[in-house]
Amino acid sequence: MTIQETRSTVSEADEPRVRLGLRDRIPRKGLREYWYPVVADAKVPRRKPVRRTALGDDLVLFRGKDGRVAALSNWCSHRNSSLAMGKCHFAGTVTCPYHGLTFDTTGKAVAFLGEGRESTFCDKPNSSIRSYPTTTLKGLVFVWMGDGEPAPIEDDVPPQFFDDRALIQFSEDEWQSNWRVSLENLNDAHVFFVHRNSIELLIQDRRGLQLFLGMGPRRPATKIVKNRALVFENPRFFDYMDTDQARKTAPRTEFQEVYPELGGAKWPKTRFRLYLATVMGLIRRLRPKMDWLITEEEWTGVHLPCTFQVDYQSHIYSRAVTPIDAERSRIFYYYTTFPGSDRRRIFNRLVFHLYYDWKQHRNFSGQDQRIVENVEYENPKEVFSGSDAFPLAWRKFVIECARQSPVTGRAGD
Numbered sequence: 001m002t003i004q005e006t007r008s009t010v011s012e013a014d015e016p017r018v019r020l021g022l023r024d025r026i027p028r029k030g031l032r033e034y035w036y037p038v039v040a041d042a043k044v045p046r047r048k049p050v051r052r053t054a055l056g057d058d059l060v061l062f063r064g065k066d067g068r069v070a071a072l073s074n075w076c077s078h079r080n081s082s083l084a085m086g087k088c089h090f091a092g093t094v095t096c097p098y099h100g101l102t103f104d105t106t107g108k109a110v111a112f113l114g115e116g117r118e119s120t121f122c123d124k125p126n127s128s129i130r131s132y133p134t135t136t137l138k139g140l141v142f143v144w145m146g147d148g149e150p151a152p153i154e155d156d157v158p159p160q161f162f163d164d165r166a167l168i169q170f171s172e173d174e175w176q177s178n179w180r181v182s183l184e185n186l187n188d189a190h191v192f193f194v195h196r197n198s199i200e201l202l203i204q205d206r207r208g209l210q211l212f213l214g215m216g217p218r219r220p221a222t223k224i225v226k227n228r229a230l231v232f233e234n235p236r237f238f239d240y241m242d243t244d245q246a247r248k249t250a251p252r253t254e255f256q257e258v259y260p261e262l263g264g265a266k267w268p269k270t271r272f273r274l275y276l277a278t279v280m281g282l283i284r285r286l287r288p289k290m291d292w293l294i295t296e297e298e299w300t301g302v303h304l305p306c307t308f309q310v311d312y313q314s315h316i317y318s319r320a321v322t323p324i325d326a327e328r329s330r331i332f333y334y335y336t337t338f339p340g341s342d343r344r345r346i347f348n349r350l351v352f353h354l355y356y357d358w359k360q361h362r363n364f365s366g367q368d369q370r371i372v373e374n375v376e377y378e379n380p381k382e383v384f385s386g387s388d389a390f391p392l393a394w395r396k397f398v399i400e401c402a403r404q405s406p407v408t409g410r411a412g413d
């Protein structure tokens, strides 16, 4: 594994000047020159197009003659009707519902059913519409949103999508929040405070709980890997919680602190979670020892354009954020396991559908969603604290490292 580190060129001395505007220098509708997850393959029927919006572009998705999902601009070149309201009358095509202009998977107009066989419309230079390269991996359709030639998809999508042994189960959500805010939520220091009553935290043992509790003030240093990812210097920081060796060296934090300004009140108010964590520690000891599942450092943190991963050893937790437009984000959750047998595969499927999808993606991430959807991100004024190191480093990283469009010279709009 070769790891190229690129240090931030925004110096600490610059920070007071650049901090206020950092987020506003990141494109509101997303980074263009990347592959994004857009729709589950199973959600695209055989004979009916589907509409999705990504980075502000309205797309129509339908199946080509080979069965693979293709993506075109949703707006008909004739008079801008929505192709997603049309039908796939002929294999590998989509027909506009208004006058019957029919497009193949390359966006070429191939017939004008409303005008008949004699129509010369398809010969006009602007009769075609934009097509977007697509790739379907593990049942998820990725779309290249860039103006330039597609980058290797392996640079943008986690390696487990290319691993035959991996079982990736996923679900999706729509958040009413700008993608920058949705992504900054990842590796942020809010975990203990926001998620203190989530199942995920209630099943931690004492060291895991204390690690979460101390995570705000004790953020590890970050580094950039291959100009594509922002990770902790200790890439196993989060995974820490699941190894005996790491638990022995985890920082000890006083569970309850006293606040004289609050009349001597303690926070957390009770020691309930600590007692519960003691019990959970006994249960966790029964778990077998496991190896790391993520072997490439660049995939241990937040990766451009939109993916965050944590290696839990039993599985990989991933969250990917696809900008819908400037106000909404589509969140994809991946639950990756390596079953090794058909029985294990069935077991993993049951775990996902009966427990994990709800526990991690609704209970835990639902708490994030409620917060993030109510952040006033159009207000550029923020007052930062030491625990904001990661989101600040992420903003600098995106500004410095995101791919630029060969057409506009910008990372996005």
Ligand code: FES
Residues within 6 Å of the ligand: 076, 077, 078, 079, 080, 081, 096, 097, 098, 099, 100, 101
């Ligand atoms: Fe599509 Fe007329 S608007 S065929």
